[in-house]
Amino acid sequence: MDISHLIHMNTNFPKSFAWILGLSIIIAFAVFSYSFYSARQLDNSLSVTGSARKQVVSDSVKWMSGFSRTVLQQDLKSGYAQMAKDQAIVTKFLQEKGIADSEINISTVFMGQNYYYDKGASTPKEYNLNQTVEVKSSDVQKITDIAKNIQGLIDQGVIFSTQNLEYYYSKLSELRVSLLAEAMKDAEARAKSIVESGGAKVGPLKTASMGPVQVLSVGSQDVMDYGSYDTSKIDKDVMVTVRAAYTIK
Template identity: 35%
Template structure:
């Protein structure tokens, strides 16, 4: 009998504690709502806007080199190869003004002694040069970047680098996307305010966050922003942090 009374007493104590906790939580929530309803309260939300873009500029580079124990001979070989590269690109329909050759980079290589140390005697000179094409004809230049190594058959030590794909109207898009991201932030703020029984006031502050330019369907992000240049089709995401007044 005493044991049964003890159980009943324990249950009553637990119920009282639970009721007290509920009352306390209600008071805290009520105070919180009261603070939100105060005239000087504000809410900070994050909005975003996404848009798919197609690159409108391709930048492709290729490297070719020449080696010889004689610097003059290496230079002569490189000049001949440069002419062949130039003629090849012209034959593929690349405009003259789209082809840019860099200055020549010269590396002096020294002979290696039996002990593995370098001697002061020159083994050979290696000269390198880069050709760059910037164009809006993306399909054509992409195709050239894949088959230009045909020049190897002409004895040219040529290396084709992966093309980079750019979008030149990013600056114009930022204004539009900032407006769209701000609208998204406002919708989020309105939902939060309504759920709390309040009304959303005016926008007090807006700060554009990092722009992310990523390949389609990619989940990659960076605190410093991403700028994918290896995908033709991309997605641009704009983030904005907004502060609204709560009425």
């Protein structure tokens, strides 16, 4: 066997291994550097939220109310007759207050039986007769005042009940467009205040998405993920938010 040949192989093996190892390190470093550079390029943006808010006054109102009678089974006929009289009284009352017929909607009579489980089977059946009254109007203040003063109906023997009024703003679609533009300006201003403090500049807009419209009580921060519409107050705040991403230069 040629011993000198084996010795020659053993001395060359470490050199070959070192050369391969060094080349691998260089390639790995190059790949890492490129990946890091690419990641910096892909992440060279800033996302901010902008908002705009404006106070508005409701221009329409919905008033839900109703009247009722409770009668025994044998008195149903007279009960329905009394409901007809009550309806005439309610209609006249609203008309005299200046509410137009086109703004008034009175439902048909709904009848429901009352059940008393602590009474015997011989107890006469008792029924509730109900009608709902819906008033929709653009005269917000007039309807608000009328709803607060229904004593005239009570004085005439009508068993009348009223619910909370609901106030709406009809120009929400138009307002949303102008608020969106203001919200975008706010988002850009926020981006500049963040970026320019670090010596960079805000570049072109990359993406933008609009959040749900929030109709809130004045000064409220009770926003919801899917939007909200507070109907309890005449005065409202309408708020729009946008999420914008800008390129950083």
